[in-house]
Amino acid sequence: MFDYDAERFRVLITELTRSNVTEETWHWLSEKFLAPETSAINSAFSMMPRKTGKLPIIRNNQLWVEIEKLKPGFTLEGWTIDRLGRLCLLLQLDPTDKEKYVKTIENLFLAAEVNELVVLYSSLPLFAWPELWLMRCAEGVRSNIGLVLEAIMYNNPYPISYLDEKAWNQLILKAFFTGKDLNRISGIDERANAELASTLVDFAHERWAANRKINPHLWRLTSKFIDDDLLTDLKRLFEEGSLRDRQAAALTAYQSDSDSAKSLLKSYPELLKAIENKELNWSSLTPEE
Amino acid sequence: MCCSHSFDDRKPQIVAEAMNLDIIKGMKFFDPHVHMSSRTTDDYQAMADAGIVALIEPAFWLGQPRTGIDSFRDYYSSLVGWERFRSSQFGIKHYCTIGLNSREANNERLAEEVMELLPLFIYKEGVVGIGEIGFDDQTAAEDKYYRMQLELAKEAGLPIQIHTPHRDKKKGTQRSMDIAIEHGIDPKMVIIDHNNEETVKEVLDRGFWAAFTIYPFTKMGNERMVELAKLYGPERIMINSAADWGISDPLAVPKTAALMKLKGISDEDIKMITYSNAIAAFAQSGQIDENDFITPLSVDQTEKFAGNTVLRGGQQPRTDKSSIIIS
Numbered sequence: 001m002f003d004y005d006a007e008r009f010r011v012l013i014t015e016l017t018r019s020n021v022t023e024e025t026w027h028w029l030s031e032k033f034l035a036p037e038t039s040a041i042n043s044a045f046s047m048m049p050r051k052t053g054k055l056p057i058i059r060n061n062q063l064w065v066e067i068e069k070l071k072p073g074f075t076l077e078g079w080t081i082d083r084l085g086r087l088c089l090l091l092q093l094d095p096t097d098k099e100k101y102v103k104t105i106e107n108l109f110l111a112a113e114v115n116e117l118v119v120l121y122s123s124l125p126l127f128a129w130p131e132l133w134l135m136r137c138a139e140g141v142r143s144n145i146g147l148v149l150e151a152i153m154y155n156n157p158y159p160i161s162y163l164d165e166k167a168w169n170q171l172i173l174k175a176f177f178t179g180k181d182l183n184r185i186s187g188i189d190e191r192a193n194a195e196l197a198s199t200l201v202d203f204a205h206e207r208w209a210a211n212r213k214i215n216p217h218l219w220r221l222t223s224k225f226i227d228d229d230l231l232t233d234l235k236r237l238f239e240e241g242s243l244r245d246r247q248a249a250a251l252t253a254y255q256s257d258s259d260s261a262k263s264l265l266k267s268y269p270e271l272l273k274a275i276e277n278k279e280l281n282w283s284s285l286t287p288e289e
Numbered sequence: 290m291c292c293s294h295s296f297d298d299r300k301p302q303i304v305a306e307a308m309n310l311d312i313i314k315g316m317k318f319f320d321p322h323v324h325m326s327s328r329t330t331d332d333y334q335a336m337a338d339a340g341i342v343a344l345i346e347p348a349f350w351l352g353q354p355r356t357g358i359d360s361f362r363d364y365y366s367s368l369v370g371w372e373r374f375r376s377s378q379f380g381i382k383h384y385c386t387i388g389l390n391s392r393e394a395n396n397e398r399l400a401e402e403v404m405e406l407l408p409l410f411i412y413k414e415g416v417v418g419i420g421e422i423g424f425d426d427q428t429a430a431e432d433k434y435y436r437m438q439l440e441l442a443k444e445a446g447l448p449i450q451i452h453t454p455h456r457d458k459k460k461g462t463q464r465s466m467d468i469a470i471e472h473g474i475d476p477k478m479v480i481i482d483h484n485n486e487e488t489v490k491e492v493l494d495r496g497f498w499a500a501f502t503i504y505p506f507t508k509m510g511n512e513r514m515v516e517l518a519k520l521y522g523p524e525r526i527m528i529n530s531a532a533d534w535g536i537s538d539p540l541a542v543p544k545t546a547a548l549m550k551l552k553g554i555s556d557e558d559i560k561m562i563t564y565s566n567a568i569a570a571f572a573q574s575g576q577i578d579e580n581d582f583i584t585p586l587s588v589d590q591t592e593k594f595a596g597n598t599v600l601r602g603g604q605q606p607r608t609d610k611s612s613i614i615i616s
Contacts, residue, residue: 039408046412050575111362113369113413145374 073157095128160187216248321567322529386420394434420450503541523561
């Protein structure tokens, strides 16, 4: 039913929620845990910020560390109390009646406003029946709302574990198209694949033709798939690119298994040295001009 | 909801004052009634430039009837979702009111389903009232669903935004107020919209908020509005554009502020009519925090974040309107 220790996780989140709200709010919320009717869950889910306020969570290190250990890749960093309260409510839903459970959550998605969507999508890795949320996750990737995309892309272990290659590739392409911070996408390098590399290279050529800038993180996803064409692209980056482009080309060559790429990199000893000295990595690229 | 346009209504207009908003530069405006779903990004940019910092989008009819409940659901969800996001890209805080409009109250089969759907939306963040509801044809069905929604508003503690009818306006306005009182609603929770010279006095005398829609050809012109502001003062009066899919003007609020200023109305009174009264009325929902829009949002749209160029808060880059080059 679950792919992690959901029971313990629920206990910890409930405890953390309780320590973050007033006695009165706790009374209101905990009553909803027992409510059998979906309508009570629906309105409690919507009303949450009215009851809890929207301040950042007060950190309880012990609980915090254990929570993040139970679901690697998940984080409470930057969460507000209303978001925590909503997650807490979702975790109380009884998953044994599979159909009702999925329908209840799916209906929350259908009527959700932006902050609600953020909670729902960032909770995907915590729901029961993880394989049933594939379509929902792929649908979220189609969103054009920045915060929704970030809830799926950043600190969310669901996509990397469950999306098939096609859906994963869509997520990465969408991240490039919408200017997301690629460093924050969990699993980005592990799930690099030939299909994605080829699409990204086409995309890069399209941008070059239109005289538009290319996010240099694109190249990191090609490093395992260097062929003659890609080698030409890397040469172009080294010869014509900005410092940022050259750094990206160097990192790409360094991470590849291609001998020609590696020997190309040797012509740029200062970049090679910076990588070997651990001064240059994907998080330390020179900012864009 | 706005207007039943007929071409007879459209008389040619003479430009009396050249468009110049410099005299209201630095003023902030709140448009408490504007249907942004029907407007373009050019409108959003112009509104932001003219000083509009926040707005309310009431739920209304789309110019043609919906045929199923899912259309209502998608519409309400767009008001709290996509449209809110679109607005934020231009630095404008977007609120909405949620309700079943009077025209579609006449489709009783559908209206029943909508009444079941409303509780799912009215408690959401940024929903500042039930609206726009009231009368169109003043039928029995309109009466029924108006009353049901008044009860809903009472239960939820939300303000009510009332659309008054185009036809038989004066009686329709009186009837809307009578029914609200009959249901034990405090007039200070009710914003009576689309007033004119004939309706305003009674609305104010009975303790309701009086909103005026500055809308060319079919509703108030802003010169008339200036006269009304002089006559009645700024207490409990607010103006809006009700801009929608018809010929309307999303800059109606700042333009009217400029005209008021030209005609000698004080800055303080202008602020009440074009900003603070609307906030006071709808903040009774507990859903408006002025801090959300008095601190200007970042306008540097190419700000760098963590080494990457990002559009902060998803703000849209500007296009250069003065150039024929599109790049």
